[in-house]
Amino acid sequence: MxxxxxxxxxxxxxxxxxxxxxxxxxxxxxxxxxxxxxxxxxxxxxxxxxxxxxxxxxxxxxxxxxxxxxxxxxxxxxxxxxxxxxxxxxxxxxxxxxxxxxxxxxxxxxxxxxxxxxxxxxxxxxxxxxxxxxxxxxxxxxxxxxxxxxxxxxxxxxxxxxxxxxxxxxxxxxxxxxxxxxxxxxxxxxxxxxxxxxxxxFSLGELAVILARRTKILIDEGFCRTAEDASAYVADLKTLHADPARQDLAWRHGLDAEVLDPERRxxxxxxxxxxxxxxxxxxxxxx
Missing domain, CATH: 3.40.50.880 (Class I glutamine amidotransferase (GATase) domain)
Structure with a gap:
C-alpha cells in the first residue's frame, strides 16, 4: 500500500x-x-x-x-x-x-x-x-x-x-x-x-531562487558587498544545479557531494x- x-x-x-x-x-x-x-x-x-x-x-x-x-x-x-x-x-x-x-x-x-x-x-x-x-x-x-x-x-x-x-x-x-x-x-x-x-x-536551484529575492539582506548583513556580488553567487548556484560536475564552482564555494549529490543532500x-x-x-x- x-x-x-x-x-x-x-x-x-x-x-x-x-x-x-x-x-x-x-x-x-x-x-x-x-x-x-x-x-x-x-x-x-x-x-x-x-x-x-x-x-x-x-x-x-x-x-x-x-x-x-x-x-x-x-x-x-x-x-x-x-x-x-x-x-x-x-x-x-x-x-x-x-x-x-x-x-x-x-x-x-x-x-x-x-x-x-x-x-x-x-x-x-x-x-x-x-x-x-x-x-x-x-x-x-x-x-x-x-x-x-x-x-x-x-x-x-x-x-x-x-x-x-x-x-x-x-x-x-x-x-x-x-x-x-x-x-x-x-x-x-x-x-x-x-x-x-x-x-x-532544497535543491541548489531552489536555494538560488530564494537568495535572489533576498539581495538586500545579503548586502545589508554583509554577506555580499554589492548587488553584482549577490547576482554572481546566485548564478553560480544555478549553474551548479544544472551541472554538479563543475568542480571549479564547487571548489570556489567549498561544496562537496554532501550538497551536490541529490541523494546525499x-x-x-x-x-x-x-x-x-x-x-x-x-x-x-x-x-
Whole structure:
C-alpha cells in the first residue's frame, strides 16, 4: 500500500504565491516532489494552517497519515500571531496523534515551541546559503536520522531564528558554530518528531531562487558587498544545479557531494522514511 504523506506548509498565502511565481512551485509542492522522488508511489496532501479557516485534519485525520512533514516559513514564531498559533496547536495535535513527523527549519522551531521550548533570533546572526561544518553531538552518534552523514558536513540553510531553549524532551543530534540545535529528536505526548534547522529538501536551484529575492539582506548583513556580488553567487548556484560536475564552482564555494549529490543532500528525509515511516506503518498495522 502506498505511503500517505501530509505536507504542512508554514507560509502565509502571499509568501506561498511569491515562491511559486519565482520558482514554479509553492514550498509545500516542492517538498512533496522530493518525498515522491524518494517514495515514488507516495500520495501527498497539503495543508495550510497559516490560513484563517483552513480545512485541517482532525485527530483521526492526522492518525490516518503515515508521515507528516513541516516546511520552512518566512514567519517568526515569537510573534505569536493567529496564523502562528494555529500552527503550534496543529503541531501539538500531531504529537498526540503519534504519527511520525519531520520538519525543516521552521518545522523544527514549531515542534520545539509546541513542546514548551523557545525560539528567538540567533545572537550570532543569520545563517545564509549553507550551514557549514555540521557535526554530530554525542547523542547523535549512531542516531538513524544522520545515517550516512560524514563526521562534518554542510547543508542548504537560510534562517535568522533558532531554538534557544530546547524542550526538556529534546535530544540534540547535531550542532555547528552558528546554531547549537541543528538536528534534534523531540518526544512529547506519545509522539516523536525528527527535525533539522537546515533544508535538506532544497535543491541548489531552489536555494538560488530564494537568495535572489533576498539581495538586500545579503548586502545589508554583509554577506555580499554589492548587488553584482549577490547576482554572481546566485548564478553560480544555478549553474551548479544544472551541472554538479563543475568542480571549479564547487571548489570556489567549498561544496562537496554532501550538497551536490541529490541523494546525499536529502539524506535526513530518506533516513526518516526508511527508519521511522516504513517500520511504523507496519507496527500500526497499515502495511
Amino acid at each position: 502506498a505511503l500517505r504523506f501530509l505536507v504542512v506548509e508554514g507560509n502565509t498565502q502571499g509568501a506561498r504565491q511569491a515562491h511559486r511565481e519565482a520558482y514554479g512551485l509553492m514550498p509545500s509542492e516542492s517538498y512533496a516532489a522530493v518525498l515522491q522522488e524518494i517514495a515514488p508511489d507516495a500520495l501527498c496532501d497539503l495543508a495550510f494552517p497559516a490560513d484563517e479557516g483552513a480545512n485541517l485534519p482532525d485527530a483521526s485525520g492526522l492518525e490516518s497519515y503515515d508521515d507528516i512533514v513541516l516546511t520552512g516559513s518566512h514567519l517568526n514564531i515569537y510573534d505569536r500571531t493567529p496564523d502562528i498559533l494555529r500552527q503550534i496547536d496543529l503541531m501539538r495535535a500531531i504529537y498526540a496523534s503519534g504519527t511520525p513527523s519531520f520538519g525543516s527549519c521552521w518545522g523544527l522551531q514549531v515542534a520545539a515551541v509546541a513542546a514548551e521550548g523557545d525560539v528567538r533570533p540567533n545572537p550570532s546572526g543569520r545563517e545564509v546559503g549553507f550551514a557549514r561544518r555540521l557535526t554530530r553531538t554525542q547523542a547523535g552518534e549512531g542516531h538513524p536520522l544522520l545515517d550516512g552523514r560524514p563526521a562534518a558536513y554542510d547543508a542548504p540553510a537560510i534562517h535568522l531564528d533558532m531554538v534557544t531553549a530546547p524542550p526538556t524532551s529534546c535530544t540534540i543530534l547535531a550542532s555547528n558554530a552558528v546554531s547549537f540545535v541543528q538536528a534534534a529528536e523531540i518526544t512529547v505526548n506519545g509522539g516523536t518528531f525528527w527535525g533539522v534547522q537546515y533544508h535538506p529538501e 536529502t539524506r535526513e528525509i530518506r533516513n526518516f522514511i526508511a527508519h521511522r515511516v516504513q517500520p511504523e506503518k507496519s507496527i500500526r498495522g497499515r502495511a
